[in-house]
Amino acid sequence: MSDELIRQLASILLQSSPLIIAVSGETITERVGVINLSVDGTMMMAAMTGFVVGLKTDSLLYGFLAAAIVGAIMALLVAFGSFRLKQNQVAIGFVLTLLGDDLSAFLGQNYTRIPGPVVKHLPIPVLKDIPIIGPIFFNQDLVVYFAIVLIFLTWWYLNRTQPGLHLRSVGERPEASFARGINVNRLRYIYTIVGGGLIGIAGAAYSLDVKLGWSDGHTRGLGWIALAIVIFGGWSPVRGALGAILFGATKALATVLQRTFPEVSVVAFNSIPWLLMIFVLLTVGSEFTERLILLMPKPMRGPMSRALRVSPPMALGTTFENE
């Protein structure tokens, strides 16, 4: 494998890391049955807050912490508005998106386009020297390592732990969970806030690492991409992460193609990731997939259908009341 390609792959992984974190956060939120639609606004608020706090305190840790708190507060607003005030989750999330966009621009107006703290490169000794894998995965910084660990941690938590089982059941059939003595709304608060915290960290991962600094609408649009990738990934943290990386890869490919064919408009290449995403959303769980599965040899059908058939958590976006 050429050095150029390896460098390219390492860069794709770095570029995708904040998205992976945001996707994990939103996946956790949606698996417990809550739609936090405010991702885009939350990420902008968190990117701004993380940058400003990091700059003022000269501490990356405080920057990320502040971003996580902002994300958690935004998520708390969605949860509170929905469970307590009985308002529509989607509407609250949407309003918070718009709010986050404008409020971050307003609050961060004195901090645009100035240098600030940067997450340091941190190669892992020994592991980084493994051929191919080393330079791609272990010659990175803490944000990337965090994102990679988070993928597997989220998967493990959801699928292998007792609290994870409860989390999933609440997102699928809250009545059944309640009848088994599980406090539905408490779990929903907890995981919505945890998910929001992760989305906040994702925002700061842009302003402190992947897309350094702050400017008006610094991460605009990326939150919507994260939301789309959660669906694209079929609400699985691992497939969601793959989706995020695939998205990063097509963006990188667009850049390469653009250099190779300078006569074609930039816009054409920039739309490749979107076309790909629409294509995948259309095929996943459609009649086309059903036919594709039937074409497979018998032993392959089970795993294939598990990989391709997608259905959202059944109680997604609904509220739960007993009595």
Place this chain on the structure above:
Amino acid sequence: MGEASSLLSGTARISHLEMKGIVKQFPGVLANDHVDFEVRAGEVHALLGENGAGKSTLMKVLYGMYKPNEGEILIDGLPAVILSPSDAIAKGIGMIHQHFMLVPSLTVAENVALGLRSSRGMLTDLKVVSERVIELAKLYGLLVDPSAYIWQLSVGQQQRVEIIKALYRGAALLILDEPTAVLTPQEVDELFVTFRQMVRDGHALIFISHKLHEVLNISHRVTVLRDGRVIGSVATEEATKEGLAQMMVGRDVGLKPEHKKVDVGKAMLELEDLWANSDRGVAALQGVSLQVRAGEILGLAGVSGNGQRELAEVITGLRNLIKGRVILGNKDITGKNPGEIMEQGLSYIPEERMRDGMIREFNISENAILREHHTQPFARRGFLNFPVITQYAGELVKKFNVKTPSLDTPAKNLSGGNIQKLILARELSRKPGVLIASQPTRGLDIGATEYIHTRLMEQRQEGTATLLISEDLDEILALSDRIAVIYEGQIMGIVERQNANAENLGLLMAGVRE
């Protein structure tokens, strides 16, 4: 007991549970009015009553889902505080809900493990759970694969999972809320074997139902509720069907509609080799052919989800056919839209009466003319003629005995029985040649059921060809002239009225051809 007690070790045994003076007030409704109820270990105590009599409310109070306004619960003579399902479970009370409380996307073992403390701390202990599920299953004849997903299981199997869940938690007292509503007769028999085994092992069972023969079959004692009050409590040995029905309704009821002889005419509805898919794109109808003749009721029996819904939708034009022909009278109506089909003299009582039979937010008058709102005399030059509509709706309401505060009441405020009467009024007022009645009495109380049955029999007398689709075998047996059984989208057989009984239909319903 032996093995059973080892499984139940460490849990409370309940030898006597008593509910005293329970009052539960909902806005505008007194659901339980000083209700006393008790149950002992080793007995099945049936709780009988019509819809809205307060049975479910009382049981939800016992299970900690509702908080009573007054009253107390005593377990073995000591007051028990039950504020949530987890309190109830901790005290050894389990509940099998009418609508199963299972998570379809999880496995049997995962469903059982829900809400439990894992022996491995943070991690799930599904292996341990699976082993104990298999033990319990053997003990009580509840065979089920712990690694199967709930969505893969039949309704009967899901029922078993529900019972296993409760037993797993060491339930000494089980509340069974209409556990037989969705089962075939054979499955009911199997379930009763399990119940008897549980009673022998010292469990106390509360059996909620409005099927009288089941209550008489399984219970030791019967308590009847009406309008939130206890009407009486009798030993099952001394009870009769008629007596219990009278206690439930408060007056004498004809349990079986009279089945007069009617001359059967020519075929009014002919279905030829119908093929159609379900919503999920799976083959739901696989070559269904039937004929319904004037003056007869053809019953279509079958366990839920075997193509009944799709068949009704295909006939009424709500679902596309892949193959086959539908002939109404002597007109081919294949591929016509619902409006055109209705014009040809077809009436339809849909299964989901709130979703497909009414517009919830519309008032009684508006719903009464849903079918004919665009025709004279209800509409003129595109404007609705309200005086005529109101007068017409008023007549229907009176004629069909619909209980409603006013004609301006939104349909969603009516009870299920009154909604169904209104739909019936609308559909029958056109003197239909063919009537498709899908689950016409599901969820209705005895009074409303009796009324609907009488009307359907009158319609038969007048020469209407009726296709009665029902999952209630008693209803099918009571009304039908011939009975077709559907299984996995195919007609397993057609049985004449005089040859039909629960056993031979049950076998066909389970897909067994003799």
